[in-house]
């Protein structure tokens with residue numbers, strides 16, 4: 001039975017399940033650049049270019065392996081701009097008896113595919129994505145009956161399952177998690193050798209021209225463009241990480257430096273999430289570095305935990321909890337997203353650095369995402385729908401299955417503690433300890449109240465006071481609430497007034513007009529404009 005095999009932009013692996021068992025002589029692979037996907041949130045220009053270029057390169061590789069590939073470019077004549085439209089058109093070009101596709105990474109797209117059987121009057125085979133270690137059913141079985149989910153316990157299961165860093169049935173080094181050896185603050189002499197950047201070839205150049213013409217009004221700098229767009233180059237980038245950065249990965253995982261955008265991070269998530277790199281292969285390579293004595297256990301364990309722990313855990317939560325998950329707003333946050341998330345125009349040096357770096361690179365590392373932009377949005381009470389939309393648009397690695405739980409759950413506590421045990425809220429002291437941003441900032445990190453005080457300081461206490469009913473019972477916040485309760489009334493009033501004055505001064509208009517628009521599934525622009533200010 002001949003098949004039309006649809007391969008999506010984040011399924012660029014020749015071992016993808018939709019291809020396994022397929023027949024090169026009989027089946028046709030369909031790949032299409034879809035305007036609807038590039039614009040349903042207005043993705044960063046570099047992200048669109050990365051995906052289209054990687055798709056074009058992957059299509060060539062498949063052709064080289066003998067596959068018949070029907071590739072529809074964005075500007076190919078007749079491109080309907082939607083997945084359903086392109087599958088429908090392809091079915092007229094090819095005589096096939098069924099459609100095959102590996103399950104997508106978004107609920108929205110899966111729902112779309114469920115309608116194809118009826119729409120096209122053909123069987124549609126949606127296959128599991130076996131590039132992940134834990135299937136949806138396996139995660140659901142793990143989650144069954146648990147009142148609280150905790151990544152650590154899930155991670156141990158994944159270690160046992162993969163046999164990574166195991167000595168028999170015990171973890172190597174006698175501990176599952178070496179995090180307490182990590183999280184060293186930044187030192188000014190800390191730097192990572194430059195990450196691998198790749199000169200655009202002719203294929204990428206064509207894509208860059210296309211993106212500039214069609215998506216030039218999206219957020220983000222398109223050039224210089226240095227992403228790997230093939231598996232071979234992505235592997236080169238990852239090999240560079242193993243050699244130069246992995247040994248320090250754990251130690252400085254939470255550090256931030258003004259002039260070092262990448263530190264000892266891998267900077268491979270776009271490649272991994274698009275399918276150019278394989279998670280298990282990466283973890284085995286990292287383990288080999290430890291076994292060969294080239295990288296310490298705390299670094300290697302920390303890295304492996306991010307991939308088989310966090311990455312799998314957030315995906316499990318996404319599929320378990322969608323579609324309701326996207327609407328969660330436990331703290332009832334309702335503020336619009338401040339303009340500086342798009343412009344970088346703020347006196348807060350830490351936020352400015354994270355946003356400008358995001359504009360330039362479509363990348364910020366975890367602690368910038370969590371403790372700077374994410375922390376600020378939560379403290380300020382920004383509606384999580386807007387925060388999620390921002391993260392989905394601006395990062396080259398952002399697909400909803402991974403972005404949503406990280407943003408809504410981990411960074412905004414909008415799921416009420418399902419994903420993490422407490423809100424990742426912090427005042428300026430944390431940022432000052434972990435970075436060099438505060439030196440030279442317009443604000444004074446030691447000041448708690450008043451015009452020059454670091455906004456994170458008063459916003460932190462204001463956040464705790466404002467959300468007392470919902471957070472007071474959280475054991476991990478109990479010490480902070482004890483401090484708040486003992487706080488002098490006048491001081492608390494002054495904190496709340498400082499927070500109010502700062503929040504009232506925020507402008508939130510750009511995001512709804514010139515820059516990315518909220519999607520229909522979320523809130524309408526009109527209601528956003530009037531979103532409650534306290």
Ligand SMILES: Cc1cc2nc3c(=O)[nH]c(=O)nc-3n(C[C@H](O)[C@H](O)[C@H](O)COP(=O)(O)OP(=O)(O)OC[C@H]3O[C@@H](n4cnc5c(N)ncnc54)[C@H](O)[C@@H]3O)c2cc1C
Pocket residue numbers: 264265266267268269270272273303306307310311312314364365366367369370374391392395397398399402403404406407410411
């Ligand atoms: C608010 C917020 C939004 C995020 N959105 C995304 C997103 O859209 N896409 C995405 O891939 N990651 C997201 N993350 C997780 C993490 O920040 C990125 O995976 C990481 O910064 C990617 O950079 P890196 O490759 O240098 O990672 P490293 O720090 O070097 O880590 C190695 C790898 O581990 C994986 N990883 C680490 N932490 C996580 C995590 N929490 N969840 C999933 N995978 C993880 C990534 O694949 C990453 O490439 C988000 C985190 C936060 C706090």
Ligand code: SF4
Pocket residue numbers: 347348349350351427428429431432437438439441442443444445454455456
């Ligand atoms: S003083 Fe406050 S706002 Fe300025 S960089 Fe430090 S934490 Fe950020």
